Amino acid sequence: MSNAANNDKNLGTALITGASTGIGATYADRLARRGYDLVLVARDAQRLEQVAERLRKETSVKIEILPADLVNKADLLKVEQRLRTDTSITMLVNNAGMSIAGELADGDIDKYDAMIQLNITAVMRLAAAVAPGFIQRKGGTLINLASVLALAPEMFNGAYSGTKAFVLNLTQSLQNELGKHGVRVQAVLPGATRTEIWERSGSDIDAFPDAMVMSVDDLVNAALTGLDLGEQVTIPPLPDVGQWEALTAARQAMGPNLSLKNPADRYTK
Secondary structure, eight states: OHHHHHHHHHEEEEESSTTSHHHHHHHHHHHHHHEEEEEESSSHHHHHHHHHHHHHHHHOOOEEHHHOOSHHHHHHHHHHHHHHHHHTTTEEEEEEOOOOOHHHHOOOOOHHHHHHIIIIIHHHHHHHHHHHHHHHHHHEEEEEEEEGGGGTTTSSHHHHHHHHHHHHHHHHHHHHHHHTTTEEEEEEEOOBBOOHHHHTTTOHHHHGGGGGOOOHHHHHHHHHHHHOOOOEETTTTTSOHEEEHHHHHHHHGGHHHHHHSSOGGGGOO
């Protein structure tokens, strides 16, 4: 479908965080080709402008860059304000994030704190900033990038996987909170994906078997297909969606027994 045809649908504007490279830049490419105008957010203004300039040449959409370090409170507030006041924004892609290699006991605690600020606080605050407008306009799309490690805390750095478990929990709660107002909310759980996050964290993506590593193009294409299918949680590498459904059913089956007056018998013998 042509950009002009897509633009006739008035898809509005997608604001994408972490948009200078990797998953965020690929979302920018795909959403521009679908006909969304873009607001691209990341720390590196030069790289943001390179992404924007290429897409301006290749598509007919409007593209603005909004340089911001989401760990910096003033910058974060600037992006929040844009989300609260720009009624053209119909989609937020909460993609910006960071990882840390190694174990907590011998790690740099300040880096962990920065990771929590970016992976948790910024995601929550930006979602909270865009939600009232989506509710008022009875529509919009919120996409939060989590990770398969939200489901596998034993496999990697627990603080990182914990931040992604937060994103998954937040997203599932927001599906109930916002879905009744006509808002689409999706959590995307990538597995190992070939992006710069590995090098920045001090890890080597090439240490993984090739069969475990997805290209960023395939990841984003699958995530957007999941969105089109109406999935609330999209796990691009998972062959059998029944496994996710079984996990969800088992978790929900525990619900009636998670808060009871008396301790379980095994604790009273």
